[in-house]
Amino acid sequence: MSARHAGKIVAITGAAGGIGQAIVCRLAHEGARVAIADIADCAETIELARQAGGEASGFKVDIGSWEQMRGFADQVRARYGAALIAVHCAALQFMSAFEELSTEQWRATHEVNVLGGFHLAKAFLPAMKLERWGRIVMVASSSFFAPPPRMTHYISSKGALYGLVRGLAAEVGEFGITVNALAPGLTRTRNAIAGVPPAHFAAVMKHQSIKRSGEPEDQAAAISFMVSDDAGFMSGQTMLVDGGEGHV
Numbered sequence: 608m609s610a611r612h613a614g615k616i617v618a619i620t621g622a623a624g625g626i627g628q629a630i631v632c633r634l635a636h637e638g639a640r641v642a643i644a645d646i647a648d649c650a651e652t653i654e655l656a657r658q659a660g661g662e663a664s665g666f667k668v669d670i671g672s673w674e675q676m677r678g679f680a681d682q683v684r685a686r687y688g689a690a691l692i693a694v695h696c697a698a699l700q701f702m703s704a705f706e707e708l709s710t711e712q713w714r715a716t717h718e719v720n721v722l723g724g725f726h727l728a729k730a731f732l733p734a735m736k737l738e739r740w741g742r743i744v745m746v747a748s749s750s751f752f753a754p755p756p757r758m759t760h761y762i763s764s765k766g767a768l769y770g771l772v773r774g775l776a777a778e779v780g781e782f783g784i785t786v787n788a789l790a791p792g793l794t795r796t797r798n799a800i801a802g803v804p805p806a807h808f809a810a811v812m813k814h815q816s817i818k819r820s821g822e823p824e825d826q827a828a829a830i831s832f833m834v835s836d837d838a839g840f841m842s843g844q845t846m847l848v849d850g851g852e853g854h855v
């Protein structure tokens with residue numbers, strides 16, 4: 608175990624698998640204790656964090672509910688103490704032609720992707736302000752900068768996260784709290800490998816400067832920096848980790 612995040616408590620949404628799971632393993636390996644809010648079972652992530660030499664625990668939370676998020680914050684405080692690092696990674700991701708989208712699907716996407724991020728930040732900010740140190744990261748998407756079709760609901764929700772990051776960064780900087788966005792490019796998570804045709808991975812790679820597919824660990828490495836002391840002078844920014852496919 609390395610000590611980059613020793614003594615830090617992290618609250619993260621959406622880490623039962625995928626990019627969130629890689630983030631948990633990386634931060635746990637680097638000394639943080641990580642509390643996960645997810646509607647799915649987090650046993651696999653908890654075990655992988657343990658194998659990485661660290662500690663994580665899972666809480667069943669629907670992040671679209673303020674009551675559940677507040678309950679999560681209470682439980683994290685009781686178990687670990689103040690979480691001064693908050694990472695919003697959960698998202699609903701599905702494709703649909705715009706005209707086929709229902710109001711319910713639009714609302715559900717924004718409830719998880721945007722409202723969930725708002726709830727996480729709101730629940731954990733008070734402790735960060737008290738300690739006069741905090742790191743908030745919203746995991747958004749490179750699709751905002753290179754938008755594919757049939758994802759308008761998703762791209763809209765990720766765009767809202769960039770707004771949240773800019774506004775909140777301006778408001779809480781005086782308390783030593785940074786707020787940033789991570790914009791992953793197409794990443795080889797289990798779900799992406801199952802759902803995205805190999806031809807699409809190849810097509811995206813053609814536009815990348817780095818000629819390999821993105822891995823969850825690439826995103827975790829960026830997050831490790833963004834939540835560290837080293838990133839104390841970076842706020843309101845978007846870090847695009849997409850192999851050089853796009854440019855902010």
Ligand SMILES: NC(=O)c1ccc[n+]([C@@H]2O[C@H](COP(=O)([O-])OP(=O)(O)OC[C@H]3O[C@@H](n4cnc5c(N)ncnc54)[C@H](O)[C@@H]3O)[C@@H](O)[C@H]2O)c1
Binds near residue numbers: 671
């Ligand atoms: N995989 C990619 O290629 C890619 C590309 C760009 C951006 N991203 C972004 O990275 C993040 C992680 O992506 P991933 O592919 O690993 O996702 P994933 O689908 O594997 O994980 C999303 C997690 O969110 C959880 N979740 C969904 N609704 C929830 C709710 N209401 N309350 C709590 N948890 C909920 C799910 O249970 C799941 O564990 C997302 O924000 C996604 O938009 C991913």
